[in-house]
Structures are given as structure tokens and as C-alpha cells.
Amino acid sequence: MAKSKRVSVDRRGFLKGAAAGAAAGAAALVGKPPAASAQETAQARPTAPLPTPRQVALETGAPAPRVDVYTTDRPGADFMVDVLKSLGFEYIFANPGSSFRGLQESFINYGKNSKPEWITCCHEEQSIAMAHGYYKIERKPILTLAHGTVGLQHASMAIYNAYADRVPVYLILGNEQEIAYRRGDVEWTHSVQDAASMVRDYTKWDDSPVSLGHFAESAVRAYKVMMTTPMEPVVLCANGQLQEEPIPQEERGRLQIPKMTLPTPPAGDPSAVNEAAKMLVNAENPVIVAGRVARTPAAIPMLVELAEILGAGVQDRKFRMNFPSHHPLFNTGNVATADVVLGLEVPDFWQTTHTMTPINRMGMESRAITKPDAKLITITANDLFSHSNYQDFGRYTPVDLAIAADAEATLPPLIEACKRLMTADRKRAVEERTKKLAEEHRRTRERDLEAATVGWDASPVSTARMAGELWNQIEKEDWSLVSDTTFVSWWPLRLWKFDKPYQFIGGHGAYGIGYGAPAAVGAALANKKYGRISVNIQCDGDLNYVPGVLWTAAHHRIPLLSIMHNNRGYHQEHMFLQDMASRAGRGPENAGIGVTLEDPHINYATMAKAYGMYSSGPIENPNDFGPALKAALEVVKKGEPALIDLVTQPR
Amino acid sequence: MKFIALFLSALLVSIGFAQSNGNAENGKRLFLRDGCWECHGYAGQGSRDGARIASTALNAQALIRYVRRPSGAMPAYVDKVISDQELTDIWAYLKTLPGPKPVKDVPILNAIKNE
Secondary structure, eight states, X not given: OOOOOSOOOOHHHHXXXXXXXXXXXXXXXXXXXXXXXXXXXXXXXXXXXXOOHHHHHHHHSSOOOOOOOOOOSOBHHHHHHHHHHHTTOOXXXXXXXXXXXXXXXXXXXXXXXXXXXXXXXXXXXXXHHHXXXXXXXXXXXXXXXXXXXXXXXXXXXXXXXXXXXXXOOEEEEEEOOSGGGOOSHHHHHTOOSSGGGGGGGGSSEEEOOSSHHHHHHHHHHXXXXXXXXXXXXXXXXXXXHHHHSBOXXXXXXXXXXXOOOOOOOOOOOHHHHHHHHHHHHTOSSEEEEESSOOSSTTHHHHHHHHHHHHTOEEEEOSSSOOSOTTSTTBXXXXXXXXXXXXXXXXTTHHHHHBOOOOTTSSSXXXXXXXXXXXXXXXXXXXXXXXXXXXXXXXXXXXXXXEEESOHHHHHHHHHHHHHHHOOHHHHHHHHHHHHHHHHHHHHHHHHHHHHHHTTTTOSSBOHHHHHHHHHXXXXXXXXXXXXXXXXXXXXXXXXXXXXXXXXXXOOOSSOOTTOHHHHHHHHHHHXXXXXXXXXXXXXXXXXXXXXXXXXXXXXXXXXXXEEEEEOSBOHHHHHHHHHHHHHTTOOSTTTTTTTBOTTTTOOHHHHHHHTTOEEXXXXXXXHHHHHHXXXXXXXXXXXXXXXXXXXXXXX | OHHHHHHHHHHHHHHXXXXXXXXXXXXXXXXXXXXXXXXXXXXXOOBTTBOXXXXXXXXXXXXXXXXXXXXXXXXXXXXXXXXHHHHHHHHHHHHHSOOOOOGGGSHHHHHHHTO
């Protein structure tokens, strides 16, 4: 970095000195109208903090000669980079923005663009959703940056998704708080009084530091808050003046980075855990409902152990990779016939235990589907943290035992308590029950396989065929599904064998569309260093929100196999319109207006090529899909992304 | 008893008449126009959002009854939206759609079965 041989002068101090000096001369020097300088001085007197020795010298000494300062060897952003590096981020996901240009420059030069490495994003929604997907594979948060105004506005939906999905994202907002530092209308329109306010309802904590020392402390605090269960996004504002001005001489050597220690996740109260164990061990039909249980890979074997000890069916709500899909207890058991239901980190437990009136009926009725004497137990960190405005917390559910704790941290004591209480008699009951549930699991698999044969040769290609062909190609690989399965009738979960923690990442969190493609790219980046084959079943409507992420994948050589689930529309809404038309006694023939992506058809293979990515398709004949997959997989194995445009059945 | 037998015979004749009058070609047109495929798939294979209806086991009358007052999440269609005859045509088309075949006849699925 080129260093100035001139004396470096703190511009803040210089301006104050100028204002305090001979009015006419100083005002002329800083180029401000005299009235503005007078107002600044008048306002400063009653509220000014204690002056530093340097400020005193400037205030009382002879007026400093006007010095044009062009360079500095140590901008404040360098210290910010030191702070952020100390937190161990591997990557920065960001679309560039002038309000954090100082920080960006320090990261790429002073920080040598390493740990964290800058990943170029084409949209702030992409940055956040990539961070969301990355975390779900690597379980490490990503640093993201955005403008405090226009960038955050782009990013906000993705932040809400991460918030609802209990995923930590560390977001720094550039902002020019000091009005004298706003250089024109762009910087005025990009500045904001309280940047984080826009997303405060769906972030866990934020701050706007006014000094570098303040930044260091708040940066470490933000990380700690973010990683404490329930984990959520946090926001830290980086004032442009702090980034770009030199570190004041008197602060050099005094600035410190606080030590960061993450708190241990809270396990359930021991007496409550024992009470839960008693209820579960003595149950005749216990069912475990798994929500966002698997905070770490360690949760999977623990959940298996608990289910096996109890002979309990496990209903997986598919938010995380919680339970092996081929395990005989996977997706078995019935909440309606259970005498004890254990909900682990289940958002909206009401939905699990009650009916929902179908959309085709007038009015609203919600009845309990559990038996009247069934006991309901919840263990969730959601009971430890609530916001009021956004309603992702779901309906209040009366339960018999609510343990406010992290479910994964509570599994070991719960398992031990169940083991202690297990008698020979109860073990026999567990064995009998397990046999029945295993048979239920086997029959479900047989039904799924039979169902997959229907429409196997159809065009558009069935989603079962898509999943089957994919499995045929990746089964022997070390693979990772980096997309949800909700919109393809869960076929991968019905046909593939999921047993590793990185093989499934769940869904959006708040069902905000535009998450899929960037989350897949973020997850694939996390998989890259392990040499895994990342597979993304990509919904067409979703890709059109932030298609620029294809360029990010191509540019950064992120290996990712994307298969377009190209059903040529926003299909859920298409069905909703048909529902509404039927409710109104009108024909459904206009239900495609506003929801289909036809005339012209979008050619995603061409789109991917335009972004520099290998692609093939559109493919309509199911027999062409297998060979196309094989070719695309070869590209991915070489470390590049590839996309196949597959024209598919709706679901 | 005799009366019941006569009634059942008449009912079966009536159902048979309706079934034999189904026009599968028109049924296909209606199946596409009215968006049956949205939840049930173009092959009637079913999905997360709709039951499998290819080669339906229902007779035409049962299908009509179900469409008028469905028990699940399917929208209810009144006769001014779709007539009994049109539903009979759709039923005839569904009967032409192949149902499940043996898993062993689909090598990829057979391999999954034998894992």
C-alpha cells in the first residue's frame, strides 16, 4: 500500500479546529457557509464531550495552517478489519456499496482478501440467502455487507427468512452518520438516522458505534448474541467517517479487541427433564416431532438413540437434517393416536396438533387432533426469545410441559433419564412397538416406489423421475442436497438415502421466494472444500428473483449441479387462484393469469450460459435427462457449476 | 328384496350408461382447460397437493359426488362450472391414464427397492 510522507491529520479534529478559529478565515478554509459553521459551533458547546489533549491544543493554540490531506497509512477500516478477522469469518458475501467502500478496501488490501475472502454478489438478497445456505452446511456464520439504506432494503426479505429459520447472519451496514461527511445527493439519499430500524423486528440485536473502540466491543457482542440460541441475524452499522478517517494518533495502541466467548446453549431444567422422561417412558404410543432440532451434527445420533430407547415414531418436519431417512422409525407414528407427543424445536406446534380448515372451505375451524388425554411436551429455545410484530411464532399452543431450553443440549440428559427409568416391562413394550413402526416404515417406502412409477415416462418430466434419475447418478458420490423438497412432493426424501448431516438443508424459514438459488450456491461453497457434490433442485420462479447468483457461482468456481424444476409458473399461486375461483363458483380457466411463466417460455439453459455456466436443455423427454445429468455431473466434478433446464410436472 | 334388486340393477345400468357415455377426448381437453393437472399432474400421478387419479378406481358417479363435495383440500366444483357430463368425460379420460406398474419394470426404482 502506498503510504503518505505527509503528516496525517485527523479530519474531524481539523474541522473542529477550523470552526473554532477566526470565523471568516476558517469558514473559508473548510468551504462551508459561515452560517453553517456558526450553527455547528453553537450546537457543540453545550453537548461536547471532554476534549482530548489534541483537541485542546487545537482549540487553544494558534490556528492550524490549512493542510490538504490526501492519504493515510492507517484508516479506521483497518482496525475494523482486525476486529472482524478476530471473529473467524471465512467469507464475505456482498454486493458493492459506496457506504462501505473504506471497509471493502481494507478487507481486500490490508486484510489480503483472506479469511474472510470477498465473494462478489449481484444483489443483497443474494448475499444474505447465500449466508443462510452456507450456515446450514458449515454451521459457521458469514459476514455480509450492505448499504444501510438501499442495500438493506434489498436484503430485508432474506434477513426475515434467516430470522424465521433461526440462522445466524452477521450483517454490517455502511452509513454516513455525520452530515458534514455526506458528499452529495447520493450520499444523502444513502444515509439514514437509524439504519437497523428497518429490520429490527426480525433481527436479534443491532448497534451503531460512534468510535472504533465502540465498534470493537459491539462487533464482538453482536457475534456472541447472534450465536446464542435461538440463533438469529444481527446488524452492526459501520459509520463511513470511522471507516475512512485515519485512526486517531491518541487511539493507536489503546484500541483493543475484546475476547469473545460463546455461551453454552441452555439445557433443560433437570427436574423438568426427568418429568418428561417419565411421561415418555410410560407412554404406550409416544411420538417425537422434530423441528429445528439438529443445531449440530451431534444431534442426529442422539435423536436416533432417544427414538430407539422409547420405540417412538419420529415425525420430521423437514427443517433440518434431523433423522436418517431409512431408519425404521423415520416418519412413523401418528400424533392423532399418540398418548405423549414430544415437540423438539417445532415452530408452530399448533399446526402439528390441530386440524387446519382446508382452503376450499368457508370459515375457520381448528380442532385438536390429539387424543383428549394425550400429554404434550415441548422443548424449544423459541420460548426464550420473542418479538411481537412479525408472527412467525405461530399460534399459542397449550401443552402439559414446556421446557424452555435448547433441544439439542437437552437431549443428553433426557436420554440418560429415559435409560434410568426404563424397566424390563417397558423394554418389551418398546420392542413390540418398534416392530410395528418398522413395518409401517417399510409399507410407506413400498407405496412411494409404486407411486413413482406412475407417469415415469411422461412429458413434462415427473418430479419422481427427476429424483430417481438424480439418485441413480449421485448415489455413489459424496452428495449434498442443497435445496428444499417441498415443491417436488418430497421425492428425494422418499427415494434417496439421507444419513449424513450435510445431506439436507431444509427450506426458506419464512417461505420468502428468492431464497432457493442463492442458498444453494452458499451451501455449495461450504461443501466445496470437502469435495462434495452439491445438488440443487431449482424452482423456476425462485431463480428469477436473483439470477445473478449464477454468475457468482461461475465466477468463484463453485461446483453445483442445478436441475431446473421448470414447471413454468408460480405454481402454488396458480392452485390458490383455482381454489378461489371455485369458492366463488366461477370456472378455473382464467387461473393462469398472472401466475404462469409462458409466452415466451424462459430458457434457463441460455440464461445460465449467459452467466458463464455450463448448461443443457430445455429437456422435455424424460429419456434425455439421464445422459444430460451424466455430462453435467462431469463438469461439476471438475469444480464448476452446471445447470440442466428440465421441463417438469407442476409438483 | 325383489324391489331392492331391481333398484340396484337400474342404478348399475344408469351408472354404466353414464360411464359408457364419457368422451375421453373431450375429457382430456377439460382436464387441461380446468387445471386438474395442477394438483394431480398431467399423468394423473398425484402430488403433494392432490391424489393419484390415473386409472381411477372410482366410477363416474362417485367421481362426480366427490368433485361436488370433496373431503380433502380439493376445491369444490359446482355444476355451473363443470357439468356432470363434463365430469363424466374427465372420468373417461382418467380411465385411459396408466396406473402404477410393477416397480421391477423400472430399473432405477427397482435398484432403489433392492438397496
